Amino acid sequence: MHYIARDALQWKSMGMSAILAGVITAFTALLKYTLSALIHAPLLLAFAHSLNYVASFLLMQAGGFLLASKMPAATAATLVDAMEDPEKDHMTSLHAISHTQFIVTIANLVGAVPASILIDRAFKAMAGHPFLSSAEAQHGVEMLFPHTSGTIFFAIVTGVFLWLSSLATGWTANYLALHKMAETVSNSIRIRNRLGTKRAAKLANWLKHHAAGSAGFIVLGFLLGTMPIVFELFGIPLQVRHVTLAAASLGYALDARHLSGQLTSHDILLAFSGIAMVAVLNIVTSFALSFVLAIRARNIGEAHSHRFLREVGRELLANPFAFIFPRRGN
Numbered sequence: 001m002h003y004i005a006r007d008a009l010q011w012k013s014m015g016m017s018a019i020l021a022g023v024i025t026a027f028t029a030l031l032k033y034t035l036s037a038l039i040h041a042p043l044l045l046a047f048a049h050s051l052n053y054v055a056s057f058l059l060m061q062a063g064g065f066l067l068a069s070k071m072p073a074a075t076a077a078t079l080v081d082a083m084e085d086p087e088k089d090h091m092t093s094l095h096a097i098s099h100t101q102f103i104v105t106i107a108n109l110v111g112a113v114p115a116s117i118l119i120d121r122a123f124k125a126m127a128g129h130p131f132l133s134s135a136e137a138q139h140g141v142e143m144l145f146p147h148t149s150g151t152i153f154f155a156i157v158t159g160v161f162l163w164l165s166s167l168a169t170g171w172t173a174n175y176l177a178l179h180k181m182a183e184t185v186s187n188s189i190r191i192r193n194r195l196g197t198k199r200a201a202k203l204a205n206w207l208k209h210h211a212a213g214s215a216g217f218i219v220l221g222f223l224l225g226t227m228p229i230v231f232e233l234f235g236i237p238l239q240v241r242h243v244t245l246a247a248a249s250l251g252y253a254l255d256a257r258h259l260s261g262q263l264t265s266h267d268i269l270l271a272f273s274g275i276a277m278v279a280v281l282n283i284v285t286s287f288a289l290s291f292v293l294a295i296r297a298r299n300i301g302e303a304h305s306h307r308f309l310r311e312v313g314r315e316l317l318a319n320p321f322a323f324i325f326p327r328r329g330n
Helices: 008-038 042-063 068-084 090-127 134-142 151-178 181-187 189-195 197-209 211-233 243-259 265-297 302-318
Strands: none
Touching: 008 042, 008 090, 008 243, 042 211, 068 090, 068 151, 068 211, 068 243, 068 265, 090 243, 090 265, 090 302, 134 243, 151 181, 151 211, 151 265, 181 197, 189 197, 197 211, 243 265
16 A cells, blocks of 8 residues: 555545545444443453454455554655665655645544534434433543643554554564465465465455555554553553544544533634644654664664754754645645
8 A cells, every 4th residue: 555645646545545544433433432331341342442443444454545543654664765775865755755644644534523523413313412421522522632631641652552563564564475475375276276266366465465454453453442451450541542533532522512512612622632642643653663663674874864863853943844735736
């Protein structure tokens, strides 16, 4: 899957796929709330949440829909490739990466929040009340306030989980390549006899193009769904703050507060400032860890790395918006 848009057509295509990923996440958040209300055994709830997230992520992968939080690991490796090649402009590569990351993140939110609100309105039309109770909606909004909750810390922890899932993707891809699994399946007489030639070819294609990504999504789903409850069993109040899931959950909470006449502009401002911080910390944490790992794996010198970081720092100070909005004509 390509994670960097090079022209307007790719921007449009990636933006639309990211919006659809956000819509899927709205249903994921709906099921998350439902499971929490129905299941009270902690470990069973952890497993149910994990399966919910995994199913959502795998559906996105099957449809080719982009999730912003999965991009940093791949784009970090691309940036290090540009640093290694003297013929490539690594600053141009970084700008292209940041522009694409920005549009995909915004598109995820544009899909997630309105879809959650529309689902909530449909639920109210059928049930006569919002999906969330007043207390649940208040908690759903206030849990994102950056100054009164653990949102900042939880977003960083979630960024680490995103990075760990990228390691699972990389390890799986390396294992499959090392053992030539796709070729083995495609050429295996026994597998072709059992599955048929066409099914064997489809399995080989899935192993080549989707198995590694699926492994990463499965690991991410279980990290997000299981780890908070496991830590809670030991008295550690760990939570996750995944930007798209948090935004989808916030949509239900905001609509319930609005329908009950309790929503204020202060709530909206603080909640969305929390979402913005979650987005930045998810992406920056995952990208930074992936970038450092890629630099060490490629044996890029410390002096080269420090020189690049100083160049990025100067560019950020001189023109920070260049990392968000592409120049006209690009």
